[in-house]
Amino acid sequence: MADLKCTIAGIETINPFWLASAPPTDKYINVVRAFEAGWGGVVWKTLAVDPPVINTSSRYGAHKDGNQGILGINNIELISDRPLETNLEEIRRVRKEWPDRVIIGSMMAVIEEDVWKDLAKKIAASGVHGMELNFGCPHGMCERGMGSAIGQVPEMVEQVTRWVKEAIDIPVFVKLTPNITNILWSAEAAQRGGADAVSLINTINSIITVDLDKMAPTPTVDGKGTHGGYCGSAVKPIALNMVAEISRNPETKDLPISAIGGIETWRDAAEFLALGADALQVCTAAMLYGHRIVDDMKTGLSDWMDAQGYTSIDAFKGMAVPNVVDWNELNMNFDTKAFIDPESCIECGRCHIACEDTAHQAIVFDVAEDGKRSFTVDNDECVGCNLCQIVCPVPDCIEMRDVPTDKPYMTWPEHPLNPIKAAT
Amino acid sequence: MGHRPVTSKGCGHASPAEINANFADLHEPFSGLQAKAEASRCLYCYDAPCIQACPTSIDIPGFIHEITTGNNSGAAKTILSQNIMGGTCARACPTEVLCEQACVLNASDEQPVEIGLLQRHAVDHLMAKNEAHPFKRAESSGKTIAVVGAGPSGLSCAHRAAMLGHDVVVYEAKPKSGGLNEYGLAAYKMVDDFARREVDFLLGIGGIEIRHEQRLGDTLTLDTLKADHDAVFLGIGLGQTNGLRIEGEDMGGVLDAVDFIEALRQSNDKSKLCVGEDVIVIGAGNTAIDAAVQSKRLGADNVTLVYRRGEAQMSATEFEVDLARTNGVNIRLWSAPVEITGRGAVEAMKFEKMTLDGDKLVGTGKHYELPADMVLKAIGQKMDTGPVNGFTIDGNKLTIGDNFETSVAGVFAGGDCIKSGEDLTVQAVEDGKQAAHAIDTYLGGEG
Numbered sequence: 001m002a003d004l005k006c007t008i009a010g011i012e013t014i015n016p017f018w019l020a021s022a023p024p025t026d027k028y029i030n031v032v033r034a035f036e037a038g039w040g041g042v043v044w045k046t047l048a049v050d051p052p053v054i055n056t057s058s059r060y061g062a063h064k065d066g067n068q069g070i071l072g073i074n075n076i077e078l079i080s081d082r083p084l085e086t087n088l089e090e091i092r093r094v095r096k097e098w099p100d101r102v103i104i105g106s107m108m109a110v111i112e113e114d115v116w117k118d119l120a121k122k123i124a125a126s127g128v129h130g131m132e133l134n135f136g137c138p139h140g141m142c143e144r145g146m147g148s149a150i151g152q153v154p155e156m157v158e159q160v161t162r163w164v165k166e167a168i169d170i171p172v173f174v175k176l177t178p179n180i181t182n183i184l185w186s187a188e189a190a191q192r193g194g195a196d197a198v199s200l201i202n203t204i205n206s207i208i209t210v211d212l213d214k215m216a217p218t219p220t221v222d223g224k225g226t227h228g229g230y231c232g233s234a235v236k237p238i239a240l241n242m243v244a245e246i247s248r249n250p251e252t253k254d255l256p257i258s259a260i261g262g263i264e265t266w267r268d269a270a271e272f273l274a275l276g277a278d279a280l281q282v283c284t285a286a287m288l289y290g291h292r293i294v295d296d297m298k299t300g301l302s303d304w305m306d307a308q309g310y311t312s313i314d315a316f317k318g319m320a321v322p323n324v325v326d327w328n329e330l331n332m333n334f335d336t337k338a339f340i341d342p343e344s345c346i347e348c349g350r351c352h353i354a355c356e357d358t359a360h361q362a363i364v365f366d367v368a369e370d371g372k373r374s375f376t377v378d379n380d381e382c383v384g385c386n387l388c389q390i391v392c393p394v395p396d397c398i399e400m401r402d403v404p405t406d407k408p409y410m411t412w413p414e415h416p417l418n419p420i421k422a423a424t
Numbered sequence: 425m426g427h428r429p430v431t432s433k434g435c436g437h438a439s440p441a442e443i444n445a446n447f448a449d450l451h452e453p454f455s456g457l458q459a460k461a462e463a464s465r466c467l468y469c470y471d472a473p474c475i476q477a478c479p480t481s482i483d484i485p486g487f488i489h490e491i492t493t494g495n496n497s498g499a500a501k502t503i504l505s506q507n508i509m510g511g512t513c514a515r516a517c518p519t520e521v522l523c524e525q526a527c528v529l530n531a532s533d534e535q536p537v538e539i540g541l542l543q544r545h546a547v548d549h550l551m552a553k554n555e556a557h558p559f560k561r562a563e564s565s566g567k568t569i570a571v572v573g574a575g576p577s578g579l580s581c582a583h584r585a586a587m588l589g590h591d592v593v594v595y596e597a598k599p600k601s602g603g604l605n606e607y608g609l610a611a612y613k614m615v616d617d618f619a620r621r622e623v624d625f626l627l628g629i630g631g632i633e634i635r636h637e638q639r640l641g642d643t644l645t646l647d648t649l650k651a652d653h654d655a656v657f658l659g660i661g662l663g664q665t666n667g668l669r670i671e672g673e674d675m676g677g678v679l680d681a682v683d684f685i686e687a688l689r690q691s692n693d694k695s696k697l698c699v700g701e702d703v704i705v706i707g708a709g710n711t712a713i714d715a716a717v718q719s720k721r722l723g724a725d726n727v728t729l730v731y732r733r734g735e736a737q738m739s740a741t742e743f744e745v746d747l748a749r750t751n752g753v754n755i756r757l758w759s760a761p762v763e764i765t766g767r768g769a770v771e772a773m774k775f776e777k778m779t780l781d782g783d784k785l786v787g788t789g790k791h792y793e794l795p796a797d798m799v800l801k802a803i804g805q806k807m808d809t810g811p812v813n814g815f816t817i818d819g820n821k822l823t824i825g826d827n828f829e830t831s832v833a834g835v836f837a838g839g840d841c842i843k844s845g846e847d848l849t850v851q852a853v854e855d856g857k858q859a860a861h862a863i864d865t866y867l868g869g870e871g
Contacts, residue, residue, distance in 0.1 A: 066492035067464035068457075346531040349470030365471070373473070393467050394532060 002305035037291035041102025072234035136202025154189035161193025203229025236262030247276030266300025351388035437723025446721035477526035500550030514544035557628030575603020577839025578659030580856030641811030672764030681802035700798025707802030
């Protein structure tokens with residue numbers, strides 16, 4: 001069994017799987033149940049100065065596939081709606097009862113130095129291992145000048161991070177909002193402010209569905225709805241990209257990353273780690289299936305690491321980062337073609353119609369006299385777009401085969417047909 | 425012979441509770457959740473083999489996709505636009521040899537998509553909504569068409585002809601419409617009054633009048649029909665049954681299986697129906713299976729299906745043969761009926777063991793006897809050629825041209841009385857639909 005122990009911002013954790021600051025980490029009982037289930041740490045639900053916020057009834061909405069599978073959910077729930085001291089007392093209790101697990105405090109406030117510093121000190125005094133600054137919440141709190149209202153302004157990110165760093169001596173995580181044009185601006189701002197790590201992504205602004213009977217967005221609160229924070233499996237690709245951008249940016253490449261965004265399986269976890277994440281946070285998957293889903297994440301990741309010969313997370317962390325490049329660095333001389341295995345083909349025709357209607361008319365459909373249908377790739381027409389392989393329902397039936405070439409690696413800037421190159 | 429079979433052993437072998445359980449839906453309808461889950465298994469094939477395997481060419485991946493999106497009414501319209509009796513076909517089609525056999529999932533060692541049950545889910549949904557009929561009639565052509573027989577082919581023809589703008593009068597020999605849907609399908613495949621409801625639904629198109637108890641060659645003549653209408657469609661089915669032509673066939677307790685099934689379908693209280701204790705069913709088709717399984721479910725102690733050839737030659741589908749076996753029906757093969765014995769009513773039946781001499785079926789000279797107080801004959805049906813005297817007939821089927829026209833000008837035919845495909849409801853529906861288009865062309869329409 002590969003060791004899943006790892007370290008982020010100097011904090012050791014028995015495994016990289018933490019629950020993100022969200023409803024699953026709202027109170028003592030949820031967190032204890034998570035630790036009993038095997039989670040390595042939690043980021044407590046975000047705290048602010050009293051009086052606590054009041055949450056609405058009707059808080060979550062879902063984006064589903066045709067078979068009730070949940071692609072993503074969104075929520076309009078705010079931060080902890082319980083008194084600060086109640087939360088801190090519970091944090092102290094869990095810290096004492098679960099000494100080998102990580103608890104990170106999470107906080108937000110309006111942009112006033114004293115408020116940030118006082119609150120940070122109070123929470124730090126409860127014994128948390130680190131502090132996460134919630135600059136990401138995209139609904140409700142931002143209308144009060146908190147959450148993403150700060151996270152969307154790099155100067156504010158830098159300023160607040162600096163205040164908190166001045167106030168407390170535990171590691172500070174800055175939680176970044178994806179509702180921006182360029183994640184690097186806020187990541188670099190956090191780094192300038194002294195952040196020990198960044199956590200990303202927070203949820204994405206969204207209207208998840210429209211209730212066509214009520215003619216209102218869901219979740220619907222007395223006939224009205226508002227935009228909420230989108231999360232879950234569907235946001236993973238967006239999170240992967242933002243994590244990779246920070247990992248491969250020279251300014252931020254050494255900034256530890258606590259990756260968040262649609263992690264549901266061990267494979268998702270491995271992908272984020274391969275793109276440079278140091279540890280991981282999960283929320284939606286636990287909300288949908290319960291804390292038990294961490295079992296697969298741990299055993300799956302460990303088994304995969306064993307199979308690959310990785311004895312620790314550090315052994316493969318960031319290994320995919322050098323292969324994330326700008327489009328201009330791709331090899332224009334690379335060629336790959338689809339190959340359809342006639343033995344495993346079940347003759348559904350999905351590849352043919354996808355290619356015929358929307359791609360390159362490169363899959364020839366024949367019906368033999370005995371009625372047997374065959375689908376064959378016309379290599380002259382195939383551009384290697386992968387669409388047929390994507391739509392094929394049979395695992396491994398369509399293989400993309402690289403075409404051997406003696407042509408050199410040639411990028412678009414080097415390409416003779418590039419008009420800019422031609423001009424020079 | 426009346427509709428109530430009378431046997432030497434009396435009636436009411438099964439309690440009302442047993443009867444209710446025994447004659448409930450053979451395949452329970454899907455719940456909404458089941459339908460969505462099953463629909464999601466469909467791969468949405470292009471130019472799908474299941475469409476080609478359906479005699480009515482229903483866009484199966486299309487309607488299943490509509491179910492996945494919650495568009496059940498759209499799914500039903502997709503089905504009904506090709507097959508107005510999609511409700512019956514969903515229940516009665518031998519899908520295991522049609523669409524579901526062609527499902528590409530079979531090739532990956534998975535169970536095929538349960539197309540029949542999904543089709544039922546969609547059509548039942550639409551019919552339960554009781555909304556306006558989903559299809560519109562074209563502008564009136566001013567023509568009228570006579571349809572003889574209110575079975576699947578006749579009603580399908582009537583519906584499509586009405587859609588194309590013609591007025592239709594359907595002449596039906598029996599007191600009810602629906603043909604075999606009403607009288608002939610096994611009770612556990614067509615529970616409650618679905619056959620009647622489907623006819624009512626179909627008539628919702630308008631422009632169709634049904635006149636019952638009008639029998640061709642009896643109260644109706646072809647000359648009158650031709651004189652009163654611009655075209656005639658014959659969907660007269662197979663009105664007669666084959667006999668065993670052995671000693672004792674006229675004894676009490678020896679019945680045609682179709683009469684037995686009809687009595688069952690028309691009964692309001694099956695617990696009062698009569699069935700023997702020792703029932704022998706002669707035949708190897710789906711009608712024989714229907715008769716055997718229903719006998720067992722009515723409470724017969726022993727039901728034996730006897731066929732003169734082997735299992736491979738049985739025309740019943742593998743699913744049906746399995747159904748018989750799992751219902752406790754004994755199947756005895758390579759046995760030819762020799763004689764029915766008894767004193768007025770059947771008491772036993774003699775068989776000769778058969779074998780193949782090359783391709784030829786021959787008796788072995790070995791005989792055996794089975795006790796029986798009821799014998800159901802299901803050795804095939806045939807067209808009553810009396811009413812179609814003068815038509816060209818080949819192999820007991822009306823000869824038709826490519827356009828479903830018989831040898832008599834202006835008279836078209838479809839369903840079991842022609843040779844188009846298997847004698848199946850779905851084929852009859854397709855015949856009727858295609859014949860309606862052919863008639864439309866004949867009447868100067870665009871087909």
